[in-house]
Amino acid sequence: MTTPRETATSATSKTPPLPGSSSSGAARSASQHSGSSHGKLPLASDFFSVPQLNSKESKYLLGLAKHACKEVVYYSREHDGPMTWLHLASEDGVKVFQGVDHATTSKPEAKALTYLRGACQIHATLDEVAEFFKLDTPEKLAGFSQSVGKDLLDQQTLLTLASPTAENPKHYVGVKWTAVESPSKLARNRDFCYVECHDEFLDTNSKRRGWVRSIHSIRLPFCPPLNKSHGLVRGSFYRSGFIFTESADGNSVDAVHTLHLDIKGNAPNWLKLLVMKRRIKNIAEVNRYFQRQRLIRGKLLGDLELPAKDGVARCQLCETRFGLFHRKRRCRKCGKVVCSPCGHDFLLDYAGAGPKKVRICLECSEAVGFGANGAMAKDVKKATKLSSSDVRPLYD
Template sequence: MAVFTTPVPPLSRPDVERLSAIALACARQLVAQADIERGPVRWQLESQVAGVSLYKGDDVLKTSTSGLYCGITDIHGTLDEVLDLFRTDTIERAKDYCQRIDRSLLDAVQLFALATPPGPRISVKWLLTKRALGSFVSKRDASVVECDQVFTQHNGQRGWVRAIQSVPLSSCPSFEATMGYIRATHRGTGHVFLESDHPKVLHAIYICNVDLGGHVAEWVATADCKQRCRQLADLDLFLRENRLSRGGRWLHPDDMVPVASRSHCHLCHKAFGVFRKPSRCRRCGEVLCSTCNVLWNVKVGTHWQPIRACVVCSLRPPPETPTNTLEGTCDPVMISDSACLATNDGLFDTIVQDETDHLHDACAWLVQSVIHPSTTYSYATVSSPPYTTSRSTERSNYSDTYIWNTGQPSATLVDIGEAKDCF
């Protein structure tokens, strides 16, 4: 579907420096805007659905075809697992990304790689998205600069941002006359993930700041932004499916606990009956109810297929937890078995004693999110803000808030050639 059939002309050194500066500034701006209470944008809570808090921002550049919205939720996982989930460095991973993370994306072409790890990953891309809300409006495309960057919060905890901003490029003109694509404008769109004070819990933020262009109705632009923000609710599901896809072996039915030997669910201890049927976890072999034993979409080999596994097994780390491949300067963060196996009310059988100090804080979240995955730990109930700063609460510049692993942007210009599906 990509319309780029030949390599685009190379960028000059001033263009590389200019685009790199735009990308880094966009990433910093997105992280600053992710602070709902003290950031440069004034946000107003609109709704809370499926664990995602949706905010509308005051947009000084507001038009009838634009929207500025922010979605926030909490997910169980580590920053390194998120980095692995968002990888698009192979054709297979790029396809998975389009089918799971960004389902509005139809095609993407990496035109240039301006900087690679260690340090930020900066690239210039052409993006093609589906019709907004599946309506009759035209498809949208955009030429953007993208920045992936790991940073350190003021309190020492890590964060990661992926931000995109539209940039005009002579090598990427409008395709409206030839292909019918309307050029959209991204003013700072992307994801921000912040480590929290709760063990193995991340704050996930998505900001959609885009002008669809053309002549779409205002409600279409608004609904499109809201829909993108609400997709945050799926991230926890995808992380669980990734853990199950990578970890351990699937048990044969003969190796699992006989259904007849259990009258109560192994996790919630509720009795089986007409409306609570028993089933077995293919990972640990225990007998559970359908609420605690979920049907996941798991990758076995090269194919995705539905397999039942309990919610506890979906939280256990695989034998080899993926390390951070996007930022070589960061140490990997591991998910402890204790956080997966213990709660403070006896719902699980095993408590790992060597990390009991961390269990007390994790238990309240686990009871809500592990036993009932549809119930997400509310961002609004976290006692401390997502990150702390040394300045006042006045909305101002955030340049002193973070330690940015900027590195030195290289002048490496990579045209992806035949691998256009890999971005």
């Protein structure tokens, strides 16, 4: 079995040549475009000269996407998968793990890869989660950028290989290019070219339905590195993505975000971990996104409707006594007077006043977390069956 990094090279070399888009031609095209854009982002919509794929090329990329989906689900397993996951910390409601792949640790190429896994619970349905990641409107892209994709600088869809249908509404395959911002001035911004796949699955161990969004880096001649033209270092994703499985109570989903990443360049190890931990913890923002949407649809108290804080000596949730270090805050949903730890700030547009930061107590934020449709549907007829026994490694 080869390492993921070796496979990225070999898999790319196996990619059929794309008509009218040799590596040198694509590089010249990118260079010409960069001269007109002066190396700035976002790129022009016609920056990449994407050719028409033939059936063999499309079939290869669709097969790669399908295998990558299975790999992401299989390698994300905490207990019965091929990875050993070591708990690092629990921050912002997300359990963060670092992974060890014993099959590749002895190989020098594996030292460039860092494996992280984040897990939390999200109060939403699989349908809502799949719709959230379907970035087919400016509004959805804005919601994504304000939550999971806070470091997103630019993104383009280069190819759409499979679109949702009435029979399979949660399935999608495409090739995308993305540029992300570095969290430190000590390192340059990164960009990635990858195949992205969305699909449903059935975990045959737990009999629970799930949905996965996988991303796997590829090299394509019409998407050359933009190091010289835009100063972007081309990184690589392997076996990365989001996995959502319906929970036992049916009112939420167990969410996992895995990153197997080589950010390339000469970045120190501490910066690699900083980049990945920041991205991993963003999975909690998916839950906050759904909370915000439900709060906006519900009724919030206006200034004249809020009860007075005078006479309230203790937090009405945890009963902590108010004082110099424990200030009084009022929940815009129920009006309770609470301390700072017993609430969250949400940026909401309400009462026609535009976006405004409002305080919502923990009790109300949890109450609006659950999907309006109650328990999730149990229809699994169209789900792809995946388990540790029938998932085959991509890197044979």
